[in-house]
Amino acid sequence: xxxxxxxxxxxxxxxxxxxxxxxxxxxxxxxxxxxxxxxxxxxxxxxxxxxxxxxxxxxxxxxxxxxxxxxxxxxxxxxxxxxxxxxxxxxxxxxxxxxxxxxxxxxxxxxxxxxxxxxxxxxxxxxxxxxxxxxxxxxxxxxxxxxxxxxxxxxxxxxxxxxxxxxxxxxxxxxxxxxxxxxxxxxx
Numbered sequence: 001x002x003x004x005x006x007x008x009x010x011x012x013x014x015x016x017x018x019x020x021x022x023x024x025x026x027x028x029x030x031x032x033x034x035x036x037x038x039x040x041x042x043x044x045x046x047x048x049x050x051x052x053x054x055x056x057x058x059x060x061x062x063x064x065x066x067x068x069x070x071x072x073x074x075x076x077x078x079x080x081x082x083x084x085x086x087x088x089x090x091x092x093x094x095x096x097x098x099x100x101x102x103x104x105x106x107x108x109x110x111x112x113x114x115x116x117x118x119x120x121x122x123x124x125x126x127x128x129x130x131x132x133x134x135x136x137x138x139x140x141x142x143x144x145x146x147x148x149x150x151x152x153x154x155x156x157x158x159x160x161x162x163x164x165x166x167x168x169x170x171x172x173x174x175x176x177x178x179x180x181x182x183x184x185x186x187x188x
Contacts, residue, residue: 004098005106006038007045008087012110014050015083025054052094053086060089067126081119084110088127092134100131100138 014029021028029050033043053060064085068077077085088107091098104127111123131138 003039003042004045005109007042007049008106008110009113010036010038010042010046011049011053012080012083012087012114014046015053015086016079019079019083025050049087049091049095053090056090056094057086060086060093063089063093063130064126067129078115078119080114081111081123084115084119084123085126088123089130092127092130100135104128104131 010032011029014025014032017023017032018025018028026047029046033046038046064082067089084107087110088103091103091107092100095103104124107127108120108124111119115123
C-alpha cells in the first residue's frame with residue numbers, strides 16, 4: 001500500500017473516530033499514529049492532511065452542501081461517506097501538488113473499502129463536480145473509476161480509468177451506510 005494511501009486511511013479512521021467520540025481530530029490522529037508503525041512520510045502526510053481538514057472544516061462543509069443539496073439531503077449521508085468527502089474536498093482544494101484524478105481515485109477506493117457499493121458512485125460524482133470548480137480549465141470532463149484490483153498508490157500518476165460523467169446526473173437513492181450527519185457545532 002502506498003504511503004499516501006495509508007496516510008489517507010489513517011486520517012479517515014481518525015475523522016470517523018473523532019465524529020463518534022466528539023474528540024479533536026488531531027488528538028485522535030496522534031493516538032492512531034502511536035498505535036501503528038508507519039513510515040515517516042505516511043505520518044507527515046497524515047498530519048498535514050488532518051491539519052488542513054480541521055483548519056478548513058467550515059468552508060468544506062459549506063462547499064459540500066452546495067455540491068449535493070440540489071440532489072441530496074446532506075443529513076442522509078453516512079458518517080463514513082461524509083468523512084471521505086471531507087478528505088477528498090480538502091485535498092482537492094488545499095493540496096494542489098496532488099493530481100485531482102488521484103484525489104478522486106483515492107476517495108473512491110476508500111469508499112470501496114469502507115462503504116456500501118452505492119457510495120462509490122456518489123463520492124465519485126460529488127468529487128468530480130468539485131474538481132470542475134477547482135480546476136475549471138483542466139480537462140476534468142471525465143470522471144474517475146476505481147479499478148477492482150488493489151493497485152499501487154494512485155498518487156504516482158494521474159491514475160484512474162475515465163468514464164463519461166454528467167455533472168447534472170441525479171444521485172438517486174444511493175444506499176449509504178451510517179446514520180450520523182456532521183454536526184457543524186461539534187469540534188473535531
